[in-house]
Amino acid sequence: CGFCTPGLIMATKVLLDKTPKPNRDEIKIALRSHLCRCTGYGKIIEAVELAARFLRGETTPAKVRPDPKGKQIGVSHPRPWSMLKACGLAPFAADIVMPEALELAVVASPHHNARIKKIDAAKASNMPGVVGILTARDIKGNNMLGKDKKVLFDIGDVAPVLGAQVAIVAAETRKEALAAAEAVKVEYEVLPRVANSQEALAKGAPEVQPGTGNICMVNRQIKGDAKKALSSSAAVVEADFSTQSVHQAPLEPEAGV
Numbered sequence: 001c002g003f004c005t006p007g008l009i010m011a012t013k014v015l016l017d018k019t020p021k022p023n024r025d026e027i028k029i030a031l032r033s034h035l036c037r038c039t040g041y042g043k044i045i046e047a048v049e050l051a052a053r054f055l056r057g058e059t060t061p062a063k064v065r066p067d068p069k070g071k072q073i074g075v076s077h078p079r080p081w082s083m084l085k086a087c088g089l090a091p092f093a094a095d096i097v098m099p100e101a102l103e104l105a106v107v108a109s110p111h112h113n114a115r116i117k118k119i120d121a122a123k124a125s126n127m128p129g130v131v132g133i134l135t136a137r138d139i140k141g142n143n144m145l146g147k148d149k150k151v152l153f154d155i156g157d158v159a160p161v162l163g164a165q166v167a168i169v170a171a172e173t174r175k176e177a178l179a180a181a182e183a184v185k186v187e188y189e190v191l192p193r194v195a196n197s198q199e200a201l202a203k204g205a206p207e208v209q210p211g212t213g214n215i216c217m218v219n220r221q222i223k224g225d226a227k228k229a230l231s232s233s234a235a236v237v238e239a240d241f242s243t244q245s246v247h248q249a250p251l252e253p254e255a256g257v
Helices: 005-018 024-031 042-055 082-086 174-183 197-201 226-231
Strands: 103-108 114-120 130-134 165-171 185-190
Touching: 005 024, 005 042, 005 082, 024 042, 103 174, 114 165, 130 174, 165 174
Parallel strands: none
Antiparallel strands: 103 165, 114 185, 130 165
16 A cells, blocks of 8 residues: 555664665564565565665666567556655555644544443543543444444443544544543553453353354354265374464555545
């Protein structure tokens, strides 16, 4: 998407000024403060290595990316927005400023699992720049996102995750919105939580989403004749295997207008 590109380029410039021939560990350390979800970082590290080769005179852009000479198929063309994104000139959602738009700040639960006992927004409502503070009771229609997630959690609800939304502050500036969000007083009853998959699967474990269980999905796949394959194998190794889930969740803070 190019959101992280300018920062990565600046970090690469600093690295190559000091270390003309960096190894992969040095590149990773130089880029460790930058978040990118699009690439998995592999291509970024390769790009830094290639930039270092250019600066050392070991190769040239023309050798790496030959002139397509009018061809469209089988050649690599630069993306139309590449230069704008590399220079930090491409607009993203956080760059859009609408006339008289208000800034929002979310009051989020600081606990992994807690019941909301009280919400007091009186002080925050009277702070400078504050236009309004919304809670679940201000939502007259559907307060659900999908089947199991609320837009805002109300008094009496269990906020099941760290960062669960309790209220939204609208103010004239970002600074005023954040200050008012800090001033909203929420009283919680902290409940037992699960910190890993083993705890989540244990008998009687607290449910992340009440009433839904802690198993998101069971997917069984059987291909071919497993019994025949095992019986005819020279050796059979049995074990339980586990891996993390893969999700396209953004690493960077989200923004919207």
